[in-house]
Amino acid sequence: MQRHITISIVYFLAAVFTLSVLLFVGDxxxxxxxxxxxxxxxxxxxxxxxSRAELNRVFLKKLTKWPGGTAxxxxxxxxxxPVRRVFSKSILRRSVTAAKTYWRKQIFTGxxxxxxxxxxxxxxxxxxxxxxxxxxxxSVNTPTNGVKVLQVx
Amino acid sequence: xLHSRFKNSRLHFAGSLSLAIVFYSFxxxxxxxxxxxxxxxxxxxxxxxxxxxxxxxxxxKEENxxxxxxxxxxxxxxxxxxxxxxTQEENLIPxxxxxxxxxxxxxxxxxxxxxSQGYMHSTANNYRMKTEDGTFNMTELGLNISTNLSDRLRxxxxxxxxxxxEVGEFDIVLDWGYFDYLFADWLGVRAGRIKVAHGxxxxxxxxxSGQVSVLMPQAIYSFNFFGLPADVFLTSLNGVSVYGNxxxxxxxxxxxxxxxxxxxxxxxxxxxxxxxxxSKRFEGGALTWVTPLPGLRxxxxxxxxxxxxxxxxxxxxxxxxxxxxxxxxxxxxxLRFDTSNLIAWVAFIEYNDYxxxxxxxxxxxxxxxxxxxxxFTRLTGLNDERFYVQLAYRFTExxxxxxxxxxxxxxxxxRKGKTERFSKESDAWWKDLSLTLRFDINEYWxxxxxxxxxxxxxxxxxxxxxxxxKIEEKWGLFMVKTTVSF
Numbered sequence: 001m002q003r004h005i006t007i008s009i010v011y012f013l014a015a016v017f018t019l020s021v022l023l024f025v026g027d028x029x030x031x032x033x034x035x036x037x038x039x040x041x042x043x044x045x046x047x048x049x050x051s052r053a054e055l056n057r058v059f060l061k062k063l064t065k066w067p068g069g070t071a072x073x074x075x076x077x078x079x080x081x082p083v084r085r086v087f088s089k090s091i092l093r094r095s096v097t098a099a100k101t102y103w104r105k106q107i108f109t110g111x112x113x114x115x116x117x118x119x120x121x122x123x124x125x126x127x128x129x130x131x132x133x134x135x136x137x138x139s140v141n142t143p144t145n146g147v148k149v150l151q152v153x
Numbered sequence: 154x155l156h157s158r159f160k161n162s163r164l165h166f167a168g169s170l171s172l173a174i175v176f177y178s179f180x181x182x183x184x185x186x187x188x189x190x191x192x193x194x195x196x197x198x199x200x201x202x203x204x205x206x207x208x209x210x211x212x213x214k215e216e217n218x219x220x221x222x223x224x225x226x227x228x229x230x231x232x233x234x235x236x237x238x239x240t241q242e243e244n245l246i247p248x249x250x251x252x253x254x255x256x257x258x259x260x261x262x263x264x265x266x267x268x269s270q271g272y273m274h275s276t277a278n279n280y281r282m283k284t285e286d287g288t289f290n291m292t293e294l295g296l297n298i299s300t301n302l303s304d305r306l307r308x309x310x311x312x313x314x315x316x317x318x319e320v321g322e323f324d325i326v327l328d329w330g331y332f333d334y335l336f337a338d339w340l341g342v343r344a345g346r347i348k349v350a351h352g353x354x355x356x357x358x359x360x361x362s363g364q365v366s367v368l369m370p371q372a373i374y375s376f377n378f379f380g381l382p383a384d385v386f387l388t389s390l391n392g393v394s395v396y397g398n399x400x401x402x403x404x405x406x407x408x409x410x411x412x413x414x415x416x417x418x419x420x421x422x423x424x425x426x427x428x429x430x431x432s433k434r435f436e437g438g439a440l441t442w443v444t445p446l447p448g449l450r451x452x453x454x455x456x457x458x459x460x461x462x463x464x465x466x467x468x469x470x471x472x473x474x475x476x477x478x479x480x481x482x483x484x485x486x487x488l489r490f491d492t493s494n495l496i497a498w499v500a501f502i503e504y505n506d507y508x509x510x511x512x513x514x515x516x517x518x519x520x521x522x523x524x525x526x527x528x529f530t531r532l533t534g535l536n537d538e539r540f541y542v543q544l545a546y547r548f549t550e551x552x553x554x555x556x557x558x559x560x561x562x563x564x565x566x567x568r569k570g571k572t573e574r575f576s577k578e579s580d581a582w583w584k585d586l587s588l589t590l591r592f593d594i595n596e597y598w599x600x601x602x603x604x605x606x607x608x609x610x611x612x613x614x615x616x617x618x619x620x621x622x623k624i625e626e627k628w629g630l631f632m633v634k635t636t637v638s639f
Binding site: 056065071079089093095097110112113 | 263265267295297299304307309310311329331333335337338348356357359360362363398447448505506507508547549550551593596638
């Protein structure tokens with residue numbers, strides 16, 4: 001029995017080692033690693049800058065009101081969006097998958113639901129323009145007519 | 154010795170639902186007597202009117218941009234002007250009168266669900282079910298619905314069904330269902346059936362997609378009072394909780410939760426008889442310090458409860474207790490005892506940043522039993538000790554590796570099984586070393602492979618392992634589980 005368990009553990013470690021080699025050989029960096037993003041808000045939002053910590057709390061729905069009392073309405077992009085991957089790593093300090101895991105915890109324990117997900121930068125801008133208090137992120141080169149761009153401290 | 158089958162308490166549920174309805178009525182009244190949000194919006198648009206000349210200039214410069222064209226289309230093909238955009242925004246926001254008439258239709262409903270299927274196989278000893286021959290008797294289903302009635306008020310519920318050996322048998326239960334009113338980020342109230350905050354991850358006991366491993370660290374999250382799995386009897390309570398989070402400046406932030414209510418009454422099936430446990434009272438709370446170091450948090454939780462247990466003992470149980478000297482002569486098959494001052498506390502620390510997870514928890518359960526037989530209660534008073542350390546790393550979006558070492562001592566003063574409390578020495582401890590490979594195939598579907606090296610038999614129940622000669626001190630457990638969630 002002891003031998004059986006030992007063999008099983010060796011097998012597992014071998015599988016782990018093999019997988020690790022494959023993973024590190026492969027390209028694990030996000031395709032968008034060197035590009036950046038900017039934060040946009042509805043033009044009615046009075047703030048002009050936001051800290052990274054506050055942004056983190058906004059998009060995890062731990063900070064829910066702007067100064068003045070307007071509800072903050074964050075909007076995410078779809079999972080496969082390159083700008084979401086960069087934003088997630090940079091501001092949420094976790095991969096998109098890990099962020100989805102965080103939201104599953106919130107959903108299935110009844111605490112909260114994630115921000116809506118839209119398809120593109122254009123859709124983010126449209127959402128932000130239509131919702132007072134809305135906040136989103138778009139690629140740094142995307143024109144942002146009509147919305148306000150926040151400085152990230 | 155005992156294993157459990159969970160069933161709802163109609164009386165407790167009706168009571169908590171009544172409480173929730175009263176609470177909801179209060180929140181609606183409070184909501185209706187607040188300053189309407191539209192008033193705030195008008196002042197913002199006025200400000201925008203006065204200061205948006207910059208916006209007009211930008212719009213004129215970007216005449217040929219696709220973004221602009223779509224916006225002008227949206228604004229009825231007029232040249233983009235701030236006032237027309239504001240008009241568009243106002244049209245997107247329903248009037249209060251419209252809101253009253255179409256309030257129900259404007260609610261955004263959120264539907265989510267999950268389905269899990271697992272396979273478990275042990276090299277020796279049946280654990281929680283007949284695992285020595287391998288078993289697929291490990292299925293979970295969940296469905297929830299929620300909506301925001303307003304920016305502050307949410308309502309939701311989750312139905313859950315599982316089969317885990319003889320637990321569940323696909324009985325549909327209300328996992329949680331409550332009203333949630335957020336006065337401010339630092340103060341929210343929930344009323345109804347609420348998940349129990351215990352340690353870092355108790356609320357995730359039924360959320361496979363929210364955990365690294367298939368089996369959560371068992372010392373904290375599986376085995377508990379008289380062999381009743383915590384993932385059955387400690388999942389939710391009927392009552393009220395307050396919660397919130399607030400900043401403490403340079404020191405980071407604090408998150409808290411406090412609750413009071415009653416656990417659901419549940420049936421506990423002994424291998425030949427049947428038992429029922431009721432909680433008379435259940436209260437507790439959790440406090441977490443979110444430190445200035447991103448990803449690091451530490452804190453603790455505690456609960457206190459009283460339970461009464463009544464059981465009809467089967468012949469094998471009686472014989473076992475006689476052999477241990479627990480039952481006196483001329484005993485009766487009916488057993489009834491109370492636990493008073495059942496207290497469980499957990500201290501935890503977690504570092505979770507950039508895909509790296511390090512978590513550790515330490516817990517003690519204490520309680521006094523009072524019953525008809527001094528011998529019985531003397532030998533089975535509660536004073537255990539449990540802890541674990543967990544490591545995990547997410548290598549890529551689709552692959553995460555995790556491991557934990559979990560230790561449980563049912564009686565902290567005898568960790569080697571030398572006292573008469575234990576029929577064999579290995580019953581005095583349970584050590585579990587696990588390794589998990591988690592594959593997130595896509596955003597909806599994941600697969601986990603997991604292995605455990607177990608040392609100790611503290612959680613090996615005689616009703617599943619009647620032949621004591623076959624029980625092994627060291628054994629292995631292998632699991633595969635897949636979950637789809639949306």
